[in-house]
Amino acid sequence: MTWLEAIFSAFASPLFYKLTILSALPLVFSAIGGVFSEITGVTNIALEGIMKLGAFTAVAFTFLTGNPWVGLFLGMLSGLILAFLHAYVSIEWSANQIVSATALILIAQGVVGFLMKPVFGQEGQSDFVTKIPTVKIDAIKNIPFLGEIFGEISAFFYIAIVVIIGSWFLIYKTPLGLRMRSVGENPRAADTLGINVKGIRYFGVLMSGVLASLGGMYLALGDIGQFQEQMPAGKGFIALAAMILGNWNPIGAMWASILFGAAEAMNIQLQTLMDLPSEIKALLNLLPFVLTIIVVGGFVGKTRAPAADGVPYEKE
């Protein structure tokens, strides 16, 4: 098959669209997590670390209890704790948020690596554990084409829909969302109006922890049912790019994640459809990262960050 034929046959098959959605899922959660944190004015580049710790914790507890929902809950808790550390030093102590987040990425990586052997008896990857089940809806399954995409799909897909709609509603249609945005744009003015700047910022950062951990957990509990030490392999940073491309808006972040997901799906499809030497397959893996640079480099259109993003706020 030539490149062009392979690309066309990918676009024609429902599998490509399903892979796009599944590849977008971890990005959607983490990118919306990033939105929550940054619209309140705290950058959180630690999404990668939160995803990793969340995935590890979830698989570890699924491994120990046999129940993936227990794993899911505790994985979210681990994301919450890691994000809390970032929130605490960023909000209470005006720490450099980029440096603090880098520290958390290292801590997550170190703790996970350290515990691999004691928990799973081996390094590199865990045993296979029970996955979060897929949801099968017969009414959808019978529809041609669409049925093959959505008929039977990971429960994370439905969780993602709730998260996307819920966070859009929360941010743009509720008083809390208005407060979050005002704290991210002008904390001093918000403070003058009696808004609890610190409290709102804690909420934003903690939400980013919970959501990013969901992104990591999809990779482990939703996709393969195993934790691998090289997870999430840069997806936390691609999610940041999706957040920027999506203009710090949950719906925008979703579309951007789908774009990155499509790049990943095309990569997978080309590797299976075409008879390529393995080193060329390895080279194709760099496509999502090139796309991210192009996006972050602003070649896809201008975006604007919240004005107080990354700026510590102190009362005078």
Added chain:
Amino acid sequence: MASNSSILKSRWISFLVPLLAILLSLVIAAIIILSIGQNPIKAYSAMIEGAFGSRLSWADNITKMTSLLLAGLAVGFGFRAGVFNIGAEGQMAMGGIMAVTVGLGLGNVPPAIAIPITILAGMAGGAFWASIAGWLKAKTGAHEVITTIMLNWIAYHITNYLVSGPFAVGAGVPKSPEIAKSAQLPPLLTVQASSIPSGIIIAIAAAIVIYIILEKTTTGYEVKAVGFNPYAAEYGGISISKNIVLTMAISGALAGLAGALEVMCVHHRIFGAFTSDRGFDGITIALIGQNNPIGIIFSAFLISSLRAGSNAMQTIGVPDDIIVVIQGIIIFFVAADRIIKTWIIKISNIGKKKTIENIEGGEEA
């Protein structure tokens, strides 16, 4: 309050904050080691033994220190200009790739020419790779943290491609051929099976050069001015974008030098993932060294000792990932240096309290 700010302004605070961060991280790591049922004292003494216990461990330590020192300088130099270069990893890889590409074909060239050419090729590779992120930041405002991380991944995949495709040689682990003998740097000192690479001399020289650039030249002044307050610098006639690209290029050249020396002194070739996270270690080293090139020499030695010692720790059953946790906690406390500063003030105030109370009492009477 005046006395508190004078405490914070004094010179020793810049040593005290990282020092306390290191101590705290060692205590927290000890608790983590305890949690898996291991003895932290045993672990730490194995670590010290592994770092300094024998000639071989010293040689290992100094070998590791060479690339760590340069990675630390790369990150630290960026920090001075307000640029956070997380891309030392990818720049190192590009430096290694360029050094191998050039070094492979230098068989007929005498070492006196082949060695500097290979070194320069490595530095150019790193400088080019970092300049992409610098250029994007200057032109479009793309945050260097995201672009350099993406460039790390791209460099990683390019290395994997090269060692399993065009450069591939031999069986087993995908790797490139060895560079020409004339482009290899001879060891500084060989004692039995252990040798100390001459790269360490180049790395320390680089630290001194960077110190001189920062402290004694106009370029260094401009770099620091942009890092301190970009808007004021621009108002003063210093071009921000020119300086950001220049800073990234110098920073990348240092990381590229690390990659080149790794090839020329240690492996004489590249293989997949040969940078093994040392770019990230550079962040810890720069922060502990307070972005001062001379301080970075010492902090690189500290981290290389931890790294060299961690292998020995692993043999007694403590996973060496604990070193990454230690580094993370150090960075965390350096980021939140105010926590430590507040403690220092509190502790120093306990000593003073008595005298203050006496004075106040006296005034009332």
